[in-house]
Amino acid sequence: MSIDVRRAIEKNAYVTSVADLEKRGQRHVRVIKTSTIRELIDQAVENVQRNADGPMPKDEMVAETGQEFQRLLKEKQSQQSALEETQTQIAHYKALITDLNSRIEHQENEIASLRAQATAAASTPVVDEAELASERKRSNALEQEVAEKTAQLSELSAKASRAAALESELATWRARSEEASARAQKLESERAQHDAETSEKVNRMNEHLLRQERDVEAAKEAVAKADAYQSEIAKLNAEIRTMRESQPATESLVAELRQMREGMTELQLRNRELEMQAAQAQSAPQADTSRLEELLEAKMSQISTELSAKLSNMRVAGGGGGAVGGTSPEDIKNTIAAIFSHDLDGEIDSNLDDVTVKEKQSGGIAGNLARLKNLGKK
Amino acid sequence: MSNSGDHEAMNPSDSAGVSAASTETASSSQAVALGKGLDVGTANLVAAVQNDDGGITVKMERNAFIDIEHDVHSKNLLTKLKVPYVVHNNTMVVLGDESFQLANIFNRTTRRPMKDGLISPSEADAMTMVRLIIQKVLGEPQAPGEVVYFSVPGEPIDSEANVVYHEGVFSGLLTKLGYEPRSMNEAHAVVFAELADQDFTGIGISCGGGMFNVCVAFKSIPALTFSTSRGGDWIDKNVSQVLGVPVSKATFIKEQSMDLMNPTNREEEAVSIYYRNLINYTLTNIKSQFLGSSGMPEFPAPIDIVTSGGTSSPNGFIELFRDEFKKLDFPIKINEIRRADDPLTSVAKGCLVAAAIAE
Ligand SMILES: Nc1ncnc2c1ncn2[C@@H]1O[C@H](COP(=O)(O)OP(=O)(O)OP(=O)(O)O)[C@@H](O)[C@H]1O
Numbered sequence: 001m002s003i004d005v006r007r008a009i010e011k012n013a014y015v016t017s018v019a020d021l022e023k024r025g026q027r028h029v030r031v032i033k034t035s036t037i038r039e040l041i042d043q044a045v046e047n048v049q050r051n052a053d054g055p056m057p058k059d060e061m062v063a064e065t066g067q068e069f070q071r072l073l074k075e076k077q078s079q080q081s082a083l084e085e086t087q088t089q090i091a092h093y094k095a096l097i098t099d100l101n102s103r104i105e106h107q108e109n110e111i112a113s114l115r116a117q118a119t120a121a122a123s124t125p126v127v128d129e130a131e132l133a134s135e136r137k138r139s140n141a142l143e144q145e146v147a148e149k150t151a152q153l154s155e156l157s158a159k160a161s162r163a164a165a166l167e168s169e170l171a172t173w174r175a176r177s178e179e180a181s182a183r184a185q186k187l188e189s190e191r192a193q194h195d196a197e198t199s200e201k202v203n204r205m206n207e208h209l210l211r212q213e214r215d216v217e218a219a220k221e222a223v224a225k226a227d228a229y230q231s232e233i234a235k236l237n238a239e240i241r242t243m244r245e246s247q248p249a250t251e252s253l254v255a256e257l258r259q260m261r262e263g264m265t266e267l268q269l270r271n272r273e274l275e276m277q278a279a280q281a282q283s284a285p286q287a288d289t290s291r292l293e294e295l296l297e298a299k300m301s302q303i304s305t306e307l308s309a310k311l312s313n314m315r316v317a318g319g320g321g322g323a324v325g326g327t328s329p330e331d332i333k334n335t336i337a338a339i340f341s342h343d344l345d346g347e348i349d350s351n352l353d354d355v356t357v358k359e360k361q362s363g364g365i366a367g368n369l370a371r372l373k374n375l376g377k378k
Numbered sequence: 379m380s381n382s383g384d385h386e387a388m389n390p391s392d393s394a395g396v397s398a399a400s401t402e403t404a405s406s407s408q409a410v411a412l413g414k415g416l417d418v419g420t421a422n423l424v425a426a427v428q429n430d431d432g433g434i435t436v437k438m439e440r441n442a443f444i445d446i447e448h449d450v451h452s453k454n455l456l457t458k459l460k461v462p463y464v465v466h467n468n469t470m471v472v473l474g475d476e477s478f479q480l481a482n483i484f485n486r487t488t489r490r491p492m493k494d495g496l497i498s499p500s501e502a503d504a505m506t507m508v509r510l511i512i513q514k515v516l517g518e519p520q521a522p523g524e525v526v527y528f529s530v531p532g533e534p535i536d537s538e539a540n541v542v543y544h545e546g547v548f549s550g551l552l553t554k555l556g557y558e559p560r561s562m563n564e565a566h567a568v569v570f571a572e573l574a575d576q577d578f579t580g581i582g583i584s585c586g587g588g589m590f591n592v593c594v595a596f597k598s599i600p601a602l603t604f605s606t607s608r609g610g611d612w613i614d615k616n617v618s619q620v621l622g623v624p625v626s627k628a629t630f631i632k633e634q635s636m637d638l639m640n641p642t643n644r645e646e647e648a649v650s651i652y653y654r655n656l657i658n659y660t661l662t663n664i665k666s667q668f669l670g671s672s673g674m675p676e677f678p679a680p681i682d683i684v685t686s687g688g689t690s691s692p693n694g695f696i697e698l699f700r701d702e703f704k705k706l707d708f709p710i711k712i713n714e715i716r717r718a719d720d721p722l723t724s725v726a727k728g729c730l731v732a733a734a735i736a737e
Pocket residue numbers: 417418419420421422423494495496564584585586587588589590609610611629632633634686687688689690691692721722
């Protein structure tokens with residue numbers, strides 16, 4: 001089957017003027033030859049048939065061929081426009097070359113004319129004094145301006161270096177301040193820790209105090225108990241007293257005892273008197289005194305035997321003795337006797353004479369004595 | 379407790395009156411200055427005497443002993459080491475400082491003849507040891523009947539203890555040793571030793587092992603004396619209880635060079651707490667005794683408080699004292715609170731002053 005493409009196009013195309021196209025904003029119009037269209041269609045049909053697996057229904061054939069045609073048409077068109085572009089560029093370059101040629105020519109002419117002028121100038125030098133003066137003035141002004149600018153420049157650069165120095169100083173300070181604040185932070189955390197420790201200490205102290213308070217309570221209880229015992233003791237003492245009162249025998253014994261003691265004191269006094277007399281009268285006969293002494297001794301030993309017998313009787317009878325709590329003058333005497341009783345056994349076995357005790361020297365007491373005497377006088 | 383405070387023998391104006399002439403004759407005719415001072419303490423026995431250099435010589439020994447088994451080896455060893463011992467009732471008794479060391483070695487406690495400032499009648503047996511220690515520190519009289527002033531505590535306001543028996547026994551003992559004994563209130567002795575520049579006007583406090591003794595004096599005359607039965611031993615006992623350690627360990631911690639104001643551990647904190655409590659107790663008592671007694675002198679100017687005694691020795695004691703003082707509204711105007719230069723010998727020195735005046 002063959003198609004008359006030209007006729008088909010003419011039959012289907014509409015005619016429009018260039019002006020009309022321009023009116024619609026289309027300045028350029030693509031132009032395609034009918035032979036090309038024909039080629040394109042053939043090509044499209046062939047492509048579709050080659051790609052198909054077998055015989056194709058007509059509709060499908062038409063659609064696919066249409067699409068293939070469009071693709072081929074676009075390809076063709078782009079080839080066309082590339083060609084056109086190249087041609088435009090060629091034309092442009094040609095114009096450029098022409099222009100450059102004419103410019104070169106113009107320059108050559110210029111050079112020639114300048115050469116001619118220079119030759120002429122060299123032969124006839126001309127000095128315009130006024131122009132020279134004004135040139136000098138201008139140059140001086142320029143020089144001054146340059147000097148001023150230089151001064152300004154150096155000032156600016158000095159400022160710049162000072163700014164740089166300040167900048168670096170600032171950096172140092174910033175570093176120091178950072179260091180300080182780090183230190184402050186550290187101290188702060190140390191303080192916090194210390195606070196914690198302190199409060200722990202306080203807590204512990206409070207614990208101690210609490211315990212102590214409890215001790216005090218216990219002590220109070222003990223005191224209360226002691227009071228109870230005390231009243232018990234008082235009661236017992238009262239009982240003892242009534243018992244004693246009901247025993248007139250004890251009382252008479254005590255009276256007797258007192259009498260005996262008095263008798264003894266009397267005898268001791270007499271003894272001392274006699275001793276003194278004996279000392280005074282050194283020539284007095286020895287025998288008298290010794291006989292007296294013998295008598296005295298006999299009497300005293302008798303009294304003391306009786307005394308101790310009666311005393312022990314009284315203790316057995318529950319009389320209690322002289323000292324309640326064992327702190328009477330009698331008890332003191334007994335204690336002293338006990339302390340020195342060991343001397344009777346002979347030498348004390350000890351090394352006390354060979355050892356030294358801690359000793360230190362210190363300031364005198366003259367000042368104290370003087371002050372004290374002064375007070376006494378007042 | 380007593381307002382007049384002292385016993386006849388120690389009325390200082392009496393002594394001063396008698397003494398002036400006799401002291402002068404003594405110094406012109408012989409080199410030795412007569413009179414001795416003896417501090418009879420729960421912890422220490424301290425004797426003071428004037429020496430040839432115009433100063434004083436102080437001898438001291440711990441008032442403690444321990445008995446150990448009597449055998450030849452121990453005896454030889456103790457003799458070689460010059461550790462004072464005496465054989466008594468067939469046991470060997472080591473006296474004084476060394477008894478503490480032995481107690482530590484044998485893990486025992488020393489025997490201490492006195493408690494809370496006083497001997498107790500039940501310790502009559504131990505008094506033989508006290509006598510031997512006193513003989514050692516005091517020595518023989520320099521002349522027959524040399525005057526010795528010995529310290530006695532004031533009436534305790536917080537116990538029923540009997541000062542009369544205590545005083546009687548020491549008086550008898552010193553007589554037997556050839557002295558003429560006179561007793562003197564312990565805190566009054568502190569006034570004699572430490573308040574001369576204030577004309578013996580102020581408050582003397584002896585902070586001892588068994589008690590604290592207080593004397594408020596006006597121109598050397600005691601206006602108020604008393605004692606409390608709490609001292610260094612009380613601290614030791616409480617610290618030992620609260621820390622669960624032996625008493626000797628508590629004493630050790632306390633006597634280390636610690637600072638009461640800056641305890642560095644649990645142990646030191648305990649010591650510091652009880653110290654504070656003890657000082658507060660004492661100051662509160664002074665205040666109430668002062669307010670409760672009539673006939674207190676009107677002091678024309680603020681007076682000093684001076685502390686002495688072993689218990690006042692640690693660092694920070696005075697600071698702690700001032701601290702506690704500030705908390706109280708004290709009825710007397712106080713100028714200065716200070717510590718004696720040598721706290722352990724102050725009482726003996728004061729007794730010596732009284733004796734020298736009397737001789
Ligand atoms: N460096 C020290 N620090 C703390 N306490 C000390 C120190 N030295 C001694 N003591 C304490 O002082 C006390 C003994 O002091 P001192 O000798 O003044 O007492 P005392 O006179 O024997 O006793 P008292 O006067 O109560 O009868 C003891 O409790 C002892 O532990």
